[in-house]
Amino acid sequence: MRLLVSRAQTARVSAILRDEFEAEFRDKDAPMTVAEARAALADYDALLPTLGDAFGAAAFTGPIRAKLLANFGVGVNHIDLAAARAAGIAVTNTPGAVTDATADIAMTLLLMSARRASEGERLLRAGEWTGWAPTQMLGAHVTGKRLGIIGMGRIGQAVARRAHYGFGMEIAYTTRSPQNLPFAPPPLPLHDLLAWADFVVLAVPATAETRNMIGAAELAAMRPHAHLINVARGDVVDEAALIAALEAGQIGGAGLDVYAKEPLVPEALRCLNNVTLLPHLGTATEEVRDAMGMMAVENLRAFRHGKALPNPV
Secondary structure: EEEOOOOOOOOHHHHHHHHHHOOOOOOOOOOOOOOHHHHHHHOOOOOEEEEEOOHHHHHOOOOOOOOOOOEEEHHHOOOOOHHHHHHOOEEEEEOOOOHHHHHHHHHHHHHHHHOHHHHHHHHHHHHOOOOOOOOOOOOOOOOEEEEEOOOHHHHHHHHHHHHHHOOOOEEEOOOOOOOOOOOOOOHHHHHHHHOOEEEEEEEOOOOOOOOOOOHHHHHHHHHOEEEEEOOHHHHHHHHHHHHHHOOOOOOOOOOOOOOOEEOOOHHHHHOOEOOOEOOOOOOOHHHHHHHHHHHHHHHHHHHHHOOOOOOEE
16 A cells, blocks of 8 residues: 655654555645646555645546545545545545644634734834833723634534633524534524624635635624634635725734635735734644544554545545
8 A cells, every 4th residue: 555645744643654554755845736646646545635735626637546535634625525536536534633722723813813912922022012001002802702603513612612611702603504502592694693793703614615705795794893713714714805804994803824825825914913813823733733643544544454434524
């Protein structure tokens, strides 16, 4: 069984992949190009790809040897699932392992955006802080405020628990699959949620239906002081519309861990003080990356032994 791993893994996971599968590793952290993906599908029995690797429809147009894409990560929007199925390739992912870490980053961004923490650090590092004052950099209070969550799956629920039980926030949400939650009433329509919330967290998967689901009309529906937090995928938000809303002061601020064309972040976003920007840190702890890698390993083990895949997409 020939296995290609598209990016470096933690030491523990790398050792297992080398010992058990004699895996080959790409020697760079940049995403795989279409040409690389097409060649890998022709040369290997299984691949361990991740975010950004170009497994769109064009990657599946040549000879195909591979039978499994054991994706490292929950999101699979970089893989054309229909094209993979048509080529006889199974796709797995790593759900569950990322939930708490991603929810933690959502709350980090929410607090940073509300309290202008990123802006304040830049001010201090630039040597422009002149000392404490009663009206210095007044931000938004978080405790007891209204939180609207778009997408109430594992991550959405983890964010809701942190916000409600930790900060006394009032929770509302919108989702395709209504939940029976002790801390939230039945789901609201999207525009009603946006008009209600002081803070909005995006926790939906990247699909054709969710692409640009937050655009100019949705941003206009938000309250003028509200903050938008995105820990989903960058293309869930119309980035140009968000920049326009932030430049105009149409919403209170935003906190982003994901971007439409990673690793490219528009200069217009980087120049704004009312947006907090993180470099896709959602799952960036060694424990979580170990857990993600081990889930991918279990999918590869099952594939090798002809057993049912633990995490099929």
